Amino acid sequence: MEPSSISIAIPVPNARARWLAAGIAVGLLVAVIAGPSLAPRTTLATDPTHPPEHTLTVGGTGRVIISPDIADLRLGVTITAATVKAARDGNATAMAAVIASLKALGIADRDIQTSMLSLSPVYDYSTHSTQPKLTGYTLANSVAVTIRDLDKVGDAIDGALAAGATNLDGVSFRVENQVAAEKRAREAAMAEAKAKAETMASAAGISIIGVASISESSAPVPWPVYYGGYAGLAEGRDVATPVQPGTNEIFVTVAVVYLIG
Secondary structure, X not given: OOOXXXXXXXXXXXXXXXXXXXXXXXXXXXXXXXXXXXXXXXOOOOOOOOOOOEEEEEEEEEEEEEOOOEEEEEEEEEEEEOOHHHHHHHHHHHHHHHHHHHHOOOOOHHHEEEEEEEEEEEEEOOOOOXXXXXXXXXXXXXXXXXXXXXXXXXXXXXXXHHHOOOEEEEEEXXXXXXXXXXXXXXXXXXXXXXXXXXXXXXXXXXXEEEXXXXXXXXXXXXXXXXXXXXXXXXXXXXXXXXXXXXXXXXXXXXXXXXXXX
């Protein structure tokens, strides 16, 4: 008996069906992978053994009034002449006399420093022409002077102006070493902050149990200082320029974050 054969025809899906089947398969794979992450999650309760910290923030300011012991004087000579050489020679002569007058008061070389030296042309624009006319040159030379004996400030100003100084840009006063004053101001600022915090905590029925953080800012605040211009003659004699050093204020501001309970 001869063997028989059976043929089974399996239809081949068209292209659209194949893409649809592939899409369904990919979707099922993504769902399986992402299923755990999409499932509802249990909300974690706050750990009662670590309650959140409660804080109280206050500020304090400490001020210390001190008398300055250093004066900074800024003055110079400005000369305008027809040529650069004439401006330089005139300025150099006057400036040398100014520096000599400062040294005569016992001011050391290290306390006299050139702060500005410039040369610029001078033009006349009154001719109304397209090209202004060059009429000369201006040479300016300025020095910064540190005066450690405040009783000599007025004499330094008068002597420099008499020697040929044409510019007096200002005088300021400071304390050479203000570490001790800053320490006192800082202590006063912390004491004020602590007093505020204790008052507020007592009123609220709570207690201060520690300090979380402290920050500070500090700066010297110079008071306005009067210095007179160069005085003229009065009753047949020179009148000294009045100079008042006044006082300086050192202040420290702190911000303290206290832990409360």
